[in-house]
Amino acid sequence: MDISRSGFYYEPVPESPENLALMRRLDELHLEHPVYGSRRLTAVLRRQGQEVNRKRVARLLQLMGVETIYPKRNLSQPGEGHRIYPYLLEGLEISGPDQVWCSDITYVPMAYGFMYLVAVMEWWSRYVLAWGLSNTLDADFCIRAWEQALGRGRRAPLISNTDQGSQFTSPGYIDAVESAGVEVSMDGRGRWLDNRFIERLWWSTKYEDIYRQDYGDGLAAGRGLEQWFTHYNTQRPHQSLENATPAQWYFSPEEHGGAPPTWEAMKPE
Numbered sequence: 641m642d643i644s645r646s647g648f649y650y651e652p653v654p655e656s657p658e659n660l661a662l663m664r665r666l667d668e669l670h671l672e673h674p675v676y677g678s679r680r681l682t683a684v685l686r687r688q689g690q691e692v693n694r695k696r697v698a699r700l701l702q703l704m705g706v707e708t709i710y711p712k713r714n715l716s717q718p719g720e721g722h723r724i725y726p727y728l729l730e731g732l733e734i735s736g737p738d739q740v741w742c743s744d745i746t747y748v749p750m751a752y753g754f755m756y757l758v759a760v761m762e763w764w765s766r767y768v769l770a771w772g773l774s775n776t777l778d779a780d781f782c783i784r785a786w787e788q789a790l791g792r793g794r795r796a797p798l799i800s801n802t803d804q805g806s807q808f809t810s811p812g813y814i815d816a817v818e819s820a821g822v823e824v825s826m827d828g829r830g831r832w833l834d835n836r837f838i839e840r841l842w843w844s845t846k847y848e849d850i851y852r853q854d855y856g857d858g859l860a861a862g863r864g865l866e867q868w869f870t871h872y873n874t875q876r877p878h879q880s881l882e883n884a885t886p887a888q889w890y891f892s893p894e895e896h897g898g899a900p901p902t903w904e905a906m907k908p909e
Contacts, residue, residue, distance in 0.1 A: 654753065655703075662692065663700050664749040668851070670706050671843055677708040704747040705756060705777055724809065728799055728825035732906045734764050736899035737890050739906055740825075741769065741789065741797040743782065744838045745807060746846075748773070751856045757845075757865070758782050760789035761838050763801070764898065765889035766878060768841070768869050769793050773862055779810040786816050794890070798901055801825040844872070 655663070662685075669681055676684070678698040685692050701707075734740050740763035748755045758781055759771040769789035774781035790796055800817045802808035804826050817824055849868040855861040877883040882896070889896050899905035 659700060660749070660752075660754065662690070662696075663704055663747075663754060665690075666697065666700060667704065667706065667747055667749055667846070670701075670708075671846060674839075675708060704754070705745060706747055723814070724804055725824040725826045727801075727827060728823060729801060735897075735905055736901060737762055737764050737767075737893045738793065738795050738797045738901040739764060739899075740799045740801055741793075741822075742801045742838050743786065743808065744803065744842070745777070745782070745805065746842045748850055748855075748861060750858070750861060751854055753857065755858050755861060756781075758785045758807075759838065759841065759869075760785050761841060762793070762797075762886075762890055763837060765886045765893070766837060766841070766881065767886035767890035768873055771865065771869055773858060773865070775858065777807065779807040779813050782807045783813050783816050786813065790820055795901065796820045796822055798903065798906070799823045799825050801827070803827045841872075 665685070666681060669676065669684060673680070673684075678694050678701060681701075682692060682694045682697045685697070729740065732740075741760055742763050743758065743760045745756055745758045748757045753775075755773045755775050756777055757771065757773055760769045761767065762769055769792050770785045772781045772785040772788075786800075800822050802825075807813060808826070814824060845865075845868065849864065850861075853860075853864050855864055872886070874885055874887045877885060881889050884896065889898070
């Protein structure tokens with residue numbers, strides 16, 4: 641089969657404990673200073689006594705899938721040949737459930753490795769409809785999360801909003817969204833505010849659960865995050881939701897002034 645013996649038996653070398661610790665710290669710094677690139681992050685780490693160079697920091701950031709949120713050439717790159725869709729939320733008033741769903745991916749540090757976490761969130765209520773973990777940045781686990789969200793939501797949304805990452809511009813993901821009769825919307829480059837609610841979800845998830853629990857492996861992370869998202873949806877009060885929970889807003893929108901999921905309800909006055 642024209643495969644060398646060394647190629648057949650080769651097993652990838654995992655990141656060293658030192659690099660995993662550095663990646664954990666980079667993840668924390670990115671949440672605190674999302675506009676810092678590899679140059680500034682290197683300077684911060686050196687100030688804290690870490691002997692690192694910019695090349696190493698840049699490599700680890702790329703491995704983590706972490707991107708600085710300012711306009712630059714390589715921000716949330718789509719796959720080759722993937723279509724980019726316009727941002728549809730400009731000027732729209734999100735005034736009720738299932739008008740817009742949003743999705744994003746984040747890095748999950750663990751004691752003995754790392755994984756990636758995707759979530760599908762209902763925009764108006766902040767209710768997390770579905771989530772999933774993966775050890776690779778492929779599109780499959782994003783598609784599975786989207787399909788789970790369709791099965792758990794009250795109905796399909798009018799709009800699905802994501803960034804321009806290759807997972808969300810892949811033909812498989814786009815087909816899963818459009819086949820449900822949903823319009824595709826994508827953030828502009830460097831426009832992290834376009835998907836700001838799920839960015840806030842990542843901050844809460846990491847500081848209230850992931851960093852505190854310090855999960856040892858993917859199985860432990862999966863069990864722990866299942867409990868966390870259940871708590872987030874059904875028990876944790878949101879100040880922006882009048883101290884109600886996302887589940888209360890999502891499943892009882894009439895009690896919180898929610899408008900029906902129609903284009904007329906979203907048009908500005």
